[in-house]
Amino acid sequence: MANWTDLPIDLLIVIAENLPSIEDFSTFSSVCKEWQSATTILKKKPSLPTRYPRIMLPEKLDTNGQGNQDNRCFLNLLTSKTYELKLPEASGRKCVGAHYGWLLTVGSDLQINLLHPFSRQQICLPPMLTFPDQYEYDDEFTPQDAYDLFVRKIVMSSNPCKETNNHDCVIMAIYGEYEVLAFARLGDKVWTNITVPSRCYEDIVYYNGKFYAVDCHGVVVVCDLDDTNGPKATVVAPAPSGTFDWIQKYLVESSGHLLIVSRTRGGSLYEHVLHDEEEEDDDEDNNEVDEEEEKDGENDKVDDDDEEDDEENDKVDDDVEQDDDGDNDDKEEDDDNVEQDNDDDNDNEEPSYYTIGFSVLRLEECQEKGNDCAYRWNEVPTLGDQALFLGNNVSISLSSSNCIKANCIYFSEDNYELYSTERGGGGYDTGIFNLEDGTIQLNYAGESRSCLAPPLWYI
DSSP: OGGGSSSSHHHHHHHHHOOOSSSHHHHHTSSOOOHHHHHHHHSSSOOOOSSEEEEEEOBBBOTTTTTSSSEEEEEEETTEEEEEEEOGGTTTTTEEOOTOOOEEOOOOOOEEEEEEETTTOOOEEGGGGGGSSOOOOSSSSGGGGGGHHEEEEEEEESSSTEEEEEEEOOOOOEEETTEEEEETTTTOSEEEOBBBBBEEEEEEEETTTTEEEEETTOOOOEEEEETTEEEEEEEEEOTTTTTTSSSSEEEEEEEEEEEEEEEESSGGHHHHHHHHHOOOOHHHHHHHHHHHHHHHHHHHHHHHHHHHHHHHHHHHHHHHHHHHHHHGGGHHHHHHHHHHHHHHHHHSOOOOEEEEEEEEEEEEEEOOTTTTSSSEEEEOOOOHHHHHHHEESSOOOOOOOOSTTTTEEEEEEOOHHTTSTTTOOSSSOOOEEETTTTOEEOOOOOOBBSSSOOEEEEE
């Protein structure tokens, strides 16, 4: 019987160069010394996709608050262990999750790159200043001050390493002050804007050979990059009923369907919007009972006369109670102040925002006559054996496995406007949401926060 360790080295190198995933490459190199030697002979490691999502953690800071210039930690969901990769190419740079094992990085040099952490291969994209719409820069606010917030999200049409023709891979971005859309093909020198019907786009997905995007209202557009009048986006689905602009939206393909996922946050930063919603509901309820109150007006007038007598009696009782409690006023006031101080301390310890739930809708073709949109939304009560991964990465759906829970939404920190103002930055608003029972559990128990690049899903 042939011994696998005796395979010719040239054959082992060919096998290593054609493995389908990072996990397969790691397994291959750990079989025996002979197979490991084949991987070290390679001129460079292949830029492979990962089979299982991993959490890429922020740079570790030293005692002076400086980031580690070489290594980045990754959390493996399969083993629940972290490991380090030497990755100086990501040091001090904003990292955004791409796809197929790639990251997008942008730094104070304003250069935008695709970076593969495993192979450390880099692909240069057009620089930040080639985007058509820029902030209004001046001496106090320069492009270097904006690089960490300029690109919100990117999505690729395909794996750039698998394309024989570079122009077959298209990169779509949400960028700038107004969060509009632009794209570039590999090899392009500049980014090209897409004419859009609105602003404030929140997510993009490549679905059935086309790019789709959703804005803060929940309106979905499809992008035509080859239109004779220039690249443009057209509305294909209206905003779901009952949604609000402050509820974050994602687009993701799952089991062949296009889903819109809404992420609701709570906390002190959202108290005013939640309060406004409650007031609107109260106003509707009040309007419904106005007519009944008018009908009962005459009866209320009679009751008011009786209530005036009761109020006089209550006033006398209140005066007596006030005299009895007068000696304790100062003590109660002091106690109230102590309680208020304790409440303030507790408030400071609690996060000012956090995710409280998700809802999922599926895009379906609309057959209704007179409807301006080709599609409509229907509720999705369950994801089946699928799990969604959302955050500062390409939104993706994966089948459940021994490390991925079915019917769950894995989410990470991705709202720069929120975490940039938090002490320590973003990183605590991550977890696993169970769509069946609405519970949320942690996906990473350690402390890992950053204002520049919070933990993100590496997919």
